[in-house]
Amino acid sequence: MIGRLAARILNTLSGRFLLLTVAFVMLAEVLIFVPSIARFRLDYLQARLEKAQIASLALEAGGVVGADLERELLANAGVFNVVLRRDEVRQLALSSPIPEPVAATYDLRMAGPFDLIRDALDVLWTPKDPVIRVIGQPVQQAGLLIEVTLRQGPLRGEMLDYGLRILLLSALISVITAAMLFFAVRRLMVVPIRRVVRHMQAYAAAPEDARLVITPNARVRELRDAEQALGQMQTELIAAFRQKERLAQLGGAVAKIAHDLRNILTSAQLFADRIEQSADPGVARAAPKLLNSITRAVNLCESTLAFGKAEEHPPRLTRFALRPLLEEVAEAEGLSRETDPACLIDAPAGMMIRADAEQLHRVLSNLVRNARQAIEATGQPGTIELSGGEGEQDWWIRVGDTGPGLPPKAREHLFMAFQGSARKGGSGLGLAIAAELVRGHGGRLDLVRSDAEGTEFMLHLPRSGGIDAGEDSPAGADHPA
Ligand SMILES: Nc1ncnc2c1ncn2[C@@H]1O[C@H](COP(=O)(O)OP(=O)(O)O)[C@@H](O)[C@H]1O
Ligand SMILES: [Mg+2]
DSSP, rough: OOOOOOOOHHHHHHHHHHHHHHHHHHHHHHHHHHHHHHHHHHHHHHHHHHHHHHHHHHHHSSOOOOOHHHHHHHHHHHOOOOEEOOOSOEEEEOOOOSSSSSOOHHHEGOOOOHHHHHHHHHHHHHOHHHHEEEEEEOOOOOOOOOEEESSSSHHHHHHHHHHHHHHHHHHHHHHHHHHHHHHHHHHIHHHHHHHHHHHHHHHHHHHHHHGSOOOOOOOHHHHHHHHHHHHHHHHHHHHHHHHHHHHHHHHHHHHHHHHHHEEEEEHHHHHHHHHHSSSSSSHHHHHHEEEEHHHHHHHHHHHHHHHHHHOOOOOOOOEHHHHHHHHHHHTTTTTOOOSSSEEEEEOOTTTTEEEEHHHEEEEEEEHHHHHHHHHHHHHOOOOEEEEEEESEEEEEEEEOOOEEEOOOOHTTTOOOOOTOOOSSSSOOHHHHHHHHHHTTOOOOOEEEEEEHHHHHHEEEEESSSSSSTOOOOOGOOOOOO
């Protein structure tokens, strides 16, 4: 229960900061602790030396000291004995019995900082109470050297006390710092971030509600930037949504109009048929043109309706030979080697591909028809070339012609529905639908070249990929294209 609560707190931004602050402050305290405990020991020993020096002053004053006074002086200084060397000859000493041999000697005059640290840590590690000798420099140039012998136990006790105080203090500091940081992070970061997240969630739930657009109010710059970016995105999305909705409504209306218009035009077609048999030669002559125009209008309605249908069904992949399909497309467009424009087919016999044969037929028919229309519009002879092959990754099909090239309008709106047509009676849907169908196969349709010498479209179909890549569906037995 407590563990889970702790985990929940630690998995928040402010919780992480809390933990890290405690850890870092403790680390900093350790770095401070080690030198200061060494300093503490040095000060302690130096104080002992000073006291011993003061005790030895009694000797200097009076010369001879009684045994009682000597013991008292030494007990006062907290040492067993003192040696104070004035110069090469003069040397003073107070002494009392040393209970055990001296275990170690420390000369403070030549100890570097690392020696001091090592010796201090040694004291902390050694729980015993050995007798040690300490040598130092007497204060106020009062001599060459002073040396005392003392027990290490009391020093260790004081060092432990001191260490504990530092530890408690640093724990207190780190807890206070961490707590302050915890609240600062909450105020400065967590609260604003939560606000952004809440706005995102509310917006996701009702993306068209303009009231939910965030008003930036964070004071931290990065967070303010985030709020601003979110606000801008929301504003743009709301506009896009409105636009999309309007377009969808418009699309619906267009589909209805196209539907009714087609019905009206179909009846008109029937009447136009009859006008053809009119006795009036003028009327009879105009009839085919009328019929043609009506047929074009019907076609436009039909392709609009086809495009408006929610979606094409996903491609039903089957394996079939490419070449017969290319021949079929040419034939359906009334093209062959001998016609004008001529249609040349170049694909390895027996090369199999995997695609939706019906959709691919439509794609290629659109491309071939465009090419034929473009060539016919020039009034010159021309050629359409349909070729196919396979690469390592994909199958490719190329549709090239010797026509006049795409007009600028078509080029600018390439593959965009309703916008690219530069042809009388054209809908601008052919290329858009073709590209969409190819994309549905995971492939792509590209305009490779288009200039005064002709136009070339290239279609790539991936050989693998998709979820059921590699395995033919049972219904997908080889399909005669
Ligand atoms: N092979 C081509 N050569 C020249 N122009 C082309 C060719 N293919 C397409 N176009 C141009 O691109 C336009 C758009 O074609 P498409 O999307 O099929 O619509 P539509 O045929 O209904 O006009 C055509 O109107 C035509 O001007
Ligand atoms: Mg077309």
